[in-house]
Amino acid sequence: MIPQATHTPSRYKSVIGKFKVRRSSACVNCRTCIDACPYGVFTDSGGKVLPALDHLCHGPTCAAREDSCVNRCPQHALTVTLNPMYEVLGDRRWNADLVMSTWHMAETGRVPDNGLEYRIGGSGGGFDRMELVLPDGPVDEKAKAEVSTRILLNRRGDDRPKLSIGIPVYGGGMSFGSVNLSTMLSRVRALTAFDSLLCTGEGGFPDVLVPHRDHVITQVATGLFGVREETIQYVPVVEFKYAQGAKPGLGGHLLGDKVTPAVAKMREAVVGSSLFSPFPFHSVYSVEDHLKHLDWIKQINPRALLSVKVSTPTDVDMVAVGSYYAGAHIIHLDGSYGGTGAAPDIAKKNIAMPIEYAIPKVHRFLVDEGVRDEVTLIASGGLRTAHDIAKAIALGADGVVTGTADLVALECLRCHNCESGRGCPRGIATTDPELRLQLDEDWGTQRLINLFSCWRDQLAEILVRLGLTSITELVGRTDCLRHLDYEPSDRGRQR
Secondary structure: OOOOOOOOOOOOOOOOOOOOEEEOOOOOOOOHHHHHOOOOOOEOOEEEEEOOOOHHHHOHHHHHHHHHHOHHOOOOEEEEEEOHHHHEEOOOOOHHHHHHHHHHHHHOOOOOOOOOOOOOOOOOHHHHHEOOOOOOOOOOHHHHHHOOOEOOOOOOOOOOOOOOEEEOOOOOOOOEOOHHHHHHHHHHHHHHHHOOOOOOOOOOOOHHHHHHHHHHHEEEEEOOOOHHHHHHOOOOOEEEOOOOOOEEEEEEEEEEHHHHHHHHHOOOOOOOOOOOOOOOOOOOOOOHHOOOOOOOOHHOOOEEEEEEEEOOOOHHHHHHHHHHHOOOOEOOOOOOOOOOOOOOHHHOOOOOOOOOHHHHHHHHHHHHHOOOOHHHEEOOOOEEEEHHHHHHHHOOOOEEEOOHHHHHHHHOOOOOOOOOOOOEEEEOOOOOOHHHOOOOOHHHHHHHHHHHHHHHHHHHHHHHOOOEEEEEHHHOOHHHHEEEOOOOOOOOOOO
């Protein structure tokens, strides 16, 4: 059963919108604006018109109509302009439109209808220069309801469980320490609702996740923080993290401000001391060593599937096939666009291969080796939207991992202060006990359910438009993609 979206408004009194509605002192509270606006921008209390809900406004185009609030106001007290906050929000990949449209989808479970671009960002490259070739015309809602978005994680035909997930998305590893328990619980509960999984990251397995352990992936990374025999035995999937696309060759890092007593206890570290994971695993320098690593996990947990997370060097295809022959069920490619605001820009922008190059390279190599149907290929590294997900699958992935998009749904501002103990003003990427209280877990869970529900609906529409009935039929369908660098014009196309 597909979880239902439920309206879940912002936890803050003032929500940032693309447009700003200004009301002058000439207003006499006549309520004409309330009657004129079909979008609920204006409300009243005790006969007094309340401040406008700017994020619901459809902007100057709407205001120019004869029957708009601006033109019907008898006192000419209303003006609508671009919000100055809009002009400074976000960055090139996560521009203001994409941040706000993600907030909208997390609030309503629907794509925005006020002109916000929800399919691509503003980077001018990567998935933002790639579009899906989708036929126009009405979409059969009955056909959408019958589309399958389930993917199989074990395709090896071995004696391990035939585990599958309900949507082609699972939650990327953001450890306890990089984010707090409220954030982790919101994510795992939402993903459980879609019969999917959440990765713990390399910060150990907090006790609050134990009730959800059938929907958790435990990560074994180079620092071995919090790795214990029982936590490996808890879960259906164990992930070896050999490298991270946002900072390959550097290992993980958690600065001392975020190493609180609870984090230090989980990681068996010293309170206030910065923690750095080594790179690489100094016990793995060959495929044979890699095989021993995976065999170790197989012995400790006979039912677990094995996932191998790697970054995207130029020989990533050889790395992937080596992981397959070592026994991996899931090969997780992590490209260069991912990571929270804690990842150094110098690493994110200059080291790993962009994920849109790595996916087809690995997919084709595995096909040529004759083993593509025996391994599940998962991609991550800056996937932000349902359209990004569909593009990654069309390039050759079976599914994707998201992280930053989940935090944006929880009203992350993209302020890039994730590395600081009290740097996150919205209580998401912080371990500070006071700031954490801002994030209610029930609210966060429903916001993420709304986002994933909206993504699933968009994926279903894409598949129906392409004449497909299952997300698995889209894998490797590069004929469904068009790269705008090789097209004479960008006009009038569906991204």
